[in-house]
Amino acid sequence: MKKSESIAALAKALSQFQAKVKQPLKDKDNPFFKSKYVPLENVVEAITATSGEYGLSFIQFPLNDPNGRVGVTTLLMHESGEWIESEPIFATPAKQDAQGAGSVITYLKRYSLSALFGITSDEDDDGNGAIHDEHSQQSSQAQQQNQQPYRSNIQMPTNPQEAGAIQLAFGKHKGKTLGQIWREDMSYIQWLVDSEKTDVAIREGIGMMQVAAAQQQAQQKMPPQAV
Numbered sequence: 001m002k003k004s005e006s007i008a009a010l011a012k013a014l015s016q017f018q019a020k021v022k023q024p025l026k027d028k029d030n031p032f033f034k035s036k037y038v039p040l041e042n043v044v045e046a047i048t049a050t051s052g053e054y055g056l057s058f059i060q061f062p063l064n065d066p067n068g069r070v071g072v073t074t075l076l077m078h079e080s081g082e083w084i085e086s087e088p089i090f091a092t093p094a095k096q097d098a099q100g101a102g103s104v105i106t107y108l109k110r111y112s113l114s115a116l117f118g119i120t121s122d123e124d125d126d127g128n129g130a131i132h133d134e135h136s137q138q139s140s141q142a143q144q145q146n147q148q149p150y151r152s153n154i155q156m157p158t159n160p161q162e163a164g165a166i167q168l169a170f171g172k173h174k175g176k177t178l179g180q181i182w183r184e185d186m187s188y189i190q191w192l193v194d195s196e197k198t199d200v201a202i203r204e205g206i207g208m209m210q211v212a213a214a215q216q217q218a219q220q221k222m223p224p225q226a227v
Helices: 008-020 040-054 098-117 126-130 134-147 160-164 178-184 186-194 200-221
Strands: 028-030 035-037 056-064 070-078 083-085 089-091
Touching (some): 008 098, 098 186
Antiparallel strands (some): 028 035
8 A cells, every 4th residue: 555655634534424424224235135335426425425524535547467357446534635546456357358358447436435435335144153043043054155155265277278178166156166157148158357356366266267268259350371
């Protein structure tokens, strides 16, 4: 994280903002895991409704890198001239087109902005673990396993073939490999890339498959070599 030499005034303003900001409602449905989240426009609305009162504003910049990933960095500013810049966060679009990149950027903007301003934009069910009734606790654990089993310890793939062989243990494609899902449902591949809870091995595996697909497509377009 980068920041101005002093952030005393910014820190005070941010503290006042967080004490007053009205957290937005989680009214957007996640169709895959039956959870709710706050869309980007509602996060921005909640912030701008209060931030101006304390001299706070922000700018977000889209980024890309040589590996085909897109990213976002967020600059939080105060009217005093003090500022804090978040570290860039990156993700790989499931489709290497404008729509795929736009979807990832929207997600990253929401994630980064919520983190800087203290907005709770996703549901948090960790409190279920504090239930002392044995039956309720078992039900809660079962529900978490059904809804959020994509936090798994999958071995990191080393090539596209290993990536395609990764078998999912959750969701509507439970039991299928990434290769099968790639052929059948690219929208689900996109969701896996967008989700902050997806195992890093799955993210990297999808990235490897995307690179391999792009290379194959480029080779198919090459003119035949003269002999």
